[in-house]
Amino acid sequence: MWKFQVAAVSMIVLAGCTPSGETPPPIPAVPEAAEVTATPVKLMTWEDLTSRPPREASTRIRWGEGATDIADLWLPEGAGPFPVVVLVHGGCWQKSIADLTLMNWMADGLRNKGWAVWNIEYRGVDEPGGGYPGTFLDVGAAIDALGLHADQFKLDLSRVTGLGHSAGGHLILWAAARSRLPDDSPVRVTDPLAFRGVVVSGGLADLEASRPVTAPGCLDAVYDTLTGPATAERPDPLADTSPARLFPIGVPFVSVNGADDRIAPPMLGEGLTVRALAKGDQASLIVVPDTGHVELVTPGTEAFEAQAQALAGFVGGRPNEQD
Template identity: 35%
Template structure:
């Protein structure tokens, strides 16, 4: 069933992308990705989809740590499985990875507020995991692909949510930096443009006009993030999603966030999550740069990386 759904997504996207056939990956390619076993699959809650895959590099540690959140339009049809290839490659490069599964739109308990609570709970569960595994919690980078980039950014703003709010947590895990891969992060814009159909209605429960307070605390585009290092990777051939990422970049730059645009010249929407693609070294190197600087400043612009 998942393979069939991915194929439908691919065929629909091709009408929009109009890319050269055979050169740019499609969603159908994800179905053939290998799924290497993690170090451990660990529950962070009692529901079936409340789990994460932890991947630990070789060596004694403590290891720099990335939280990875997969994309798929926030929909139940697209799960964690297609991200195993990428997260294992990150672990092989020396980064511990906590790859989060969560209830999505269409899953029982998914949408508002369950999807948000799941992602937040998964991140905070790392404090417990750090008592059992050699993880460096002082330099956590959140990575998200497509819709997952929304949640990666949202993890970094949870400390601004009022304590009485439905999405609040007592002590959110601090996030040092966010790496957004083909980011879909401005929920108001996504709702307006009907990106992925009406999925934002399913995620939030309705429109911004109906639920302005929900959007206020669920949408990273509505937060000021001056102290957060943000790197947003835009694929040169990702014609359907690049404008979505550019929209978030414009918002972040207008409020003087510490945000960097990085162009991936040979990437569509999916190359950046494929370690066998020519885009992989760019992604790997940025993850390593971000974990190395912790909560400091973005590295100086590098001509090779940013063009």
């Protein structure tokens, strides 16, 4: 049995908390809690992950004209139709820190469990046109481009889930919440792709709460570029950039945090979960002991298995099984 410290888990379903007015599916069950040992552990480093044998996507798809208008598609064995996981990488919203290839091992691990994986790229705040609104427009467009390729690759758009790591946790939850964006927001679209559920993996989804907690060079240094300036027409830059301001979003989500994560400590996942529950959303928190930031995107770890189980729960069981 997997060992987890589970907090703030809710199975509450509230009517009317989806955009369509339908009752959302139950939040995935999580493993039973177990005591956490005090034995010191060595946390993984990024080199521990990136020194693994490389993994290759099935195909790269260019959805736009920009240099970062790309997504890597990882297809499992079989005839399909395949459920889909949208992956969004982190890197403190900065391309100088990470790009979509950092998620290659995660994508391969999920592909081996029967998922089609849509691993997207976007402009970082340190690239021309990145920040607000460019980064958000890129993420939304890359996700919506999935629909253009569903028939060709036998992708099941009725079983789309999402997982974002670190800064990507912010972006994936924001993408799932796009139907709640203000009508006059430059990043609003009329018919965004719908998610069955989302995993926020070591995420910084509440920008206001995350800013003083994570490393200054990660969020604080890029905060104004990421959220955009306050203006008379847009007095609150968080109103269309921070998912925590958009609750209830009507999409179930699970926050998964490493107990020893110094980039996104569990308090951020707990705060996000409590805030979502208070607004009537379905949300839960899994805190994985002896786990830092890197383990969350590393196949073979307890954190990876917990997240794979949560994703499967959103589609009703094993990903290669029909509802």
